[in-house]
């Protein structure tokens with residue numbers, strides 16, 4: 001039975017962006033299923049980060065289409081895309097160091113629109129329960145009162161993932177989430193990602209091949225703005241084209 005393109009959570013087709021004539025992303029197509037963890041790998045400058053910028057509306061596409069649950073994202077503004085359920089984590093954590101772990105999660109809860117406004121609203125059961133629930137997923141249930149600035153680098157990364165999770169995105173995009181983490185933290189991050197895929201899709205850009213093996217359902221290898229290879233990790237790592245341009249180095 002063939003799968004219709006409309007069945008995918010995310011369908012990227014013919015996506016192209018040109019910076020002064022240079023096509024950083026060049027006629028790119030790929031499809032992501034619900035519940036899938038897709039990892040994008042490829043050499044420096046392949047266009048990986050630009051793809052996430054295009055999906056979240058930070059960069060305008062020159063041509064092509066990005067359909068998320070059937071809706072065209074290329075015509076939407078960044079905040080509309082967030083509102084449609086796409087969450088993006090950048091490489092550097094953007095947490096509030098002076099606020100506690102609890103408060104960082106609380107201000108990210110969808111009804112709190114500003115730091116001031118959200119701290120003033122009554123902490124009702126619903127918010128507290130959700131914060132505690134997320135804190136457990138991100139291994140910070142025992143650090144709720146700690147100022148975020150005192151967390152380890154890895155814990156800060158988890159907190160930021162938690163701040164996205166509390167907004168219940170249907171698609172979560174992470175750019176090199178384990179950069180700078182210890183081996184133990186990488187293992188726990190893999191466990192975390194494997195736990196959060198129920199009803200949602202995750203796209204991760206990553207260079208750490210052990211981590212990719214631990215999380216990827218499918219891997220898309222990019223090179224010069226295009227898909228060089230795609231499939232299971234097993235298939236991709238044995239693809240001579242991938243070995244030549246990326247893994248062989």
Ligand SMILES: Nc1ncnc2c1ncn2[C@@H]1O[C@H](COP(=O)(O)OP(=O)(O)OP(=O)(O)O)[C@@H](O)[C@H]1O
Nearest residue numbers: 019023024025042043044045046047048049050051
């Ligand atoms: N706003 C921009 N203006 C001009 N060129 C850009 C812009 N953004 C990205 N590029 C160029 O597009 C290419 C792809 O960059 P991108 O950051 O997407 O690659 P990447 O695969 O994420 O690389 P890395 O692994 O190093 O992060 C690079 O040559 C980069 O210099």
